[in-house]
Amino acid sequence: MASETIVPPTVGDQADCNEVNTCHVDEFLYDVEEVEKLAKKGKLKRQYCLDCNSRNITAYYFSNAGTIIGVEMNKECCEVQEKIINQYSMNQNRIKVIHSDVMDRSDIVASSNIIVANVLDFFVDIEKHKKIWYFFKQHIKKGSYLICNRSITDTLESIGLSEELIDWLSICKPCRQENEIFFDLEDFMDMHLYKVN
Structure with a gap:
């Protein structure tokens, strides 16, 4: 008043x-x-x-990516993500959520420049986990980036694939370019960035 x-x-x-x-x-x-x-x-x-x-x-997207596509196998998670996209009036032509198993969407994986992969340990058994990494190796194009919230060495060792797939990726160090601040490194110590060889 x-x-x-x-x-x-x-x-x-x-x-x-x-x-x-x-x-x-x-x-x-x-x-x-x-x-x-x-x-x-x-x-x-x-x-x-x-x-x-x-x-x-309003919300600002920290990306100049033309399209951001999320592939999610849980329908309920897709609905939550779509609700957030609508709630914040995000461009639905630019940001999409697809309810699918990632292995059924090789078209999306093959055309992506950056892949963000969750730790799969809690969502699939070891055999499916191995199949997903073989799938990624087959379909992620050379020069693309892979972001994981767990070291790829730890991930591949835990499922017995480190010897077979370790040369597929190179570790990238996060950097700060002049006049650009990407993020506070301490906040993202568990995030790992790799480039596909």
């Missing part, structure tokens, strides 16, 4: 709050669940632009 006076604190753990980075919501009128609903509807913004202080912002 315009008649209410809000004075941001200047001491204590909330001294960093000000009229630009903080939106006052009366807890008497709006409980946590109501605030969450308002945020989901876009009526209350949780972020703002550090450059101009605008709250009129």
Whole structure:
């Protein structure tokens, strides 16, 4: 309300709050669940632009990739991903989620420049796990990148394929180019980047 006076604190753990980075919501009128609903509807913004202080912002894709395709074998996970794509008004011609076993989509794998592979240990048995890595070796094109959240050496050793497939990939070191910050390396210590030989 315009008649209410809000004075941001200047001491204590909330001294960093000000009229630009903080939106006052009366807890008497709006409980946590109501605030969450308002945020989901876009009526209350949780972020703002550090450059101009605008709250009129949307999700930004940290990629100039023409198309981003996710292949997911769990239908429920696909539905969640599609809901997020719709919720944030992402370009559905650019971002797609396909409900399928990746081994049934060699067309997508063969045409991809970057593949992000989950650890498969918890989702398939050892024989299927081996088949997937043979499939990847057959269909991922030379020069493409493979991102894994586990060392490929550990992955292949655990299923007995390290001798057979280790020369297929080269380790890439993350780098920072001038005026570009990709990510904080400490936050992604478990991510591994490889290039297909």
